[in-house]
Amino acid sequence: MKVKVGAFLGGLVFGIGLAVAGMTQPAKIIGFFDFFGNYDPSLAFVMGGAILVYAPVYRWAVRTWQRPIWAPAFSLPTRKDIDARLVMGSAIFGVGWGLGGYCPGPALTSVGAGSQEAFTFGAAMLVGVGGYQLFVRLRESRTGGPADAQAAAMIDG
């Protein structure tokens, strides 16, 4: 129960942070990448502010904590190699981000806000996410696949 409530609160604070930061307004995302127009550096301050909190907490936790409060162990990415999938997948994501002005978090929280554009984008995004994961599951069940499906789902974040 507390795990579920905690996760809900995490999503809630994350979503409010996105709105306060202005990241639920696609014009501000487009503005960050519009070097030849009305430039808006806000996105850098959002990422900077988030990393400023997260980096020291992460460093402290992985060095001194045996385990997280509600789970038996930390579930953290382990891969270190740079592969083509990482670069190409991210490149595909960037095209959609620049085209729609939404990345996954802002899109979903804007659906909650009743935005028609976010709903159209978000529905297509879930088709992409779900379709890809179902494709992976199908391929794994055919080939025997990785035993640790959870690790496969959470490669980096």
Place this chain on the structure above:
Amino acid sequence: MESFTPIASSIGGLLIGIAAAGLLLFHGRIAGISGIAGGVFRRVPGDTSWRVMFLLGLLAAGFGWSYFFPQDYLVGISRSTPALVIAGLTVGIGTQIGGGCTSGHGVCGIGRLSKRSTVATISFMATAALTVFGANEVFGGAV
């Protein structure tokens, strides 16, 4: 730079960092939205409910916050339905292939000093910039 919001964006960023730090300390998880959403479809026993609850929290934040501050959800750019559908599909598929999005790679990954996430962030920032250049300079801002 008339729309630049350094103070509000920094405060919002701190809130995002606090939420991500909380998910790490309490759940031991990376706060990557695309990874959390992708995992829902993998249906690993015992690994679904926290994901669904986090995503519901995200939706609830939009629902509640927009009641008081509807202007925070204005789109502000001209995008056709086909463009939004293509954008949504590429974001959905791209984040699953690339293993993360702005939160998982851009915030948590760079915060972990991960080389993979830094490379991923450079990659999606570069193609986002090229796409915005194309949309604004070739199509005049309306796609």
